[in-house]
Structure formats: structure tokens, C-alpha cells
Amino acid sequence: MWEREKITQPAPASPLFWRLNADVYQLLGAKCPDCNHITYPRRKICPSCGSFKVEDYQLSKSGTVHTFCINWTPPPGLEPPIVNVIVDLDGGGRYQGLLTEVANPEEVQIGTRVQMVLRKVMKDRGLDIYGYKFRLEKEG
Ligand SMILES: [Zn+2]
Incomplete structure (x- = not known):
């Protein structure tokens, strides 16, 4: 039988939510080493060239x-x-x-x-x- 998934994400108003959300407060984007395209929010695949090698990038x-x-x-x-x-x-x-x-x-x-x-x-x-x-x- 299907069980309802537990809600593990804190409410957006909680400080914990923001501490865990590095993209938002630490301004982490992603940079593609193949074509130098920078994205924010972060992505796992470069939207410009399709590379999977994207790395964290400090905005x-x-x-x-x-x-x-x-x-x-x-x-x-x-x-x-x-x-x-x-x-x-x-x-x-x-x-x-x-x-x-x-x-x-x-x-x-x-x-x-x-x-x-x-x-x-x-x-x-x-x-x-x-x-x-x-x-x-x-x-x-
Ligand atoms: Zn790229």
C-alpha cells in the first residue's frame, strides 16, 4: 500500500530552511568549464552546451x-x-x-x-x- 511521503523540508519561514539552502543565501550558481556559461540557480546540466561537468560558482x-x-x-x-x-x-x-x-x-x-x-x-x-x-x- 502506498504511504504518504513524509514532509522533511522545513517551512520557508524557518531559519533552518535558509541555512540549508546554499543557493539562496550563499549565492551559489553553476559554471560550465566547457563553455564558461554561468547559471543561477544551479543546474546539473549546462543549458548552453549540455555538458554534465558544471561546477559550483560563487556569484x-x-x-x-x-x-x-x-x-x-x-x-x-x-x-x-x-x-x-x-x-x-x-x-x-x-x-x-x-x-x-x-x-x-x-x-x-x-x-x-x-x-x-x-x-x-x-x-x-x-x-x-x-x-x-x-x-x-x-x-x-
Ligand atoms: Zn556549457
């Missing part, structure tokens, strides 16, 4: 805005404007996230330098959930 926490979208009508509970960015990370790889600490979203352009910072992203069942966001790179 950078800084980069430039590849493209962005400003949302002036976000879902209930979120304050507009929400600036969603896709960032070309230094050293390779792309990361999609939200921009934070932006007084004027018009400052954001394609090619703007940004840095990844750890910030509260939401609240789940009474717990604050943290994740990466981007802020404009400070000059100097």
Missing part, C-alpha cells in the same frame, strides 16, 4: 542593471513604487530582485551599478523573511 554581490520594471500598482500590502531589476552580476550570472532604498525610481537606468544587500522581503506567519535586494552603488 558576485554587485553588478549592473540589465533591465528593470517599475510597478506603480503593486498587490495590497506593498507600497508603490516597486522597482524590479534583473542584474548582470560582476563575473557572470544574472539575478532578479527588487531595488531598495531608492527615493526616486527615475534614477534607475539600464547599466546603473547596484549592490546586493540583505533586507526584509516579507512577513510569513508572523516571522520576518529576509532575502537579497539591490541598492544603488555608492560612489567613492
Whole structure:
């Protein structure tokens, strides 16, 4: 008889979930030694050339805005404007996230330098959930 599979994965709100999830907090991507393609999240097969030799790759926490979208009508509970960015990370790889600490979203352009910072992203069942966001790179 079929037995219901035990749920072994902790809830996303739990610190254990995030400690075990190296891809997210340690920013581990994958790099293909055959064609140098970098992917995030990690994959076991290179999506560019099909190689099985992909290796862990430490992503950078800084980069430039590849493209962005400003949302002036976000879902209930979120304050507009929400600036969603896709960032070309230094050293390779792309990361999609939200921009934070932006007084004027018009400052954001394609090619703007940004840095990844750890910030509260939401609240789940009474717990604050943290994740990466981007802020404009400070000059100097
Ligand atoms: Zn490859």
C-alpha cells in the first residue's frame, strides 16, 4: 500500500530552511568549464552546451542593471513604487530582485551599478523573511 511521503523540508519561514539552502543565501550558481556559461540557480546540466561537468560558482554581490520594471500598482500590502531589476552580476550570472532604498525610481537606468544587500522581503506567519535586494552603488 502506498504511504504518504513524509514532509522533511522545513517551512520557508524557518531559519533552518535558509541555512540549508546554499543557493539562496550563499549565492551559489553553476559554471560550465566547457563553455564558461554561468547559471543561477544551479543546474546539473549546462543549458548552453549540455555538458554534465558544471561546477559550483560563487556569484558576485554587485553588478549592473540589465533591465528593470517599475510597478506603480503593486498587490495590497506593498507600497508603490516597486522597482524590479534583473542584474548582470560582476563575473557572470544574472539575478532578479527588487531595488531598495531608492527615493526616486527615475534614477534607475539600464547599466546603473547596484549592490546586493540583505533586507526584509516579507512577513510569513508572523516571522520576518529576509532575502537579497539591490541598492544603488555608492560612489567613492
Ligand atoms: Zn556549457
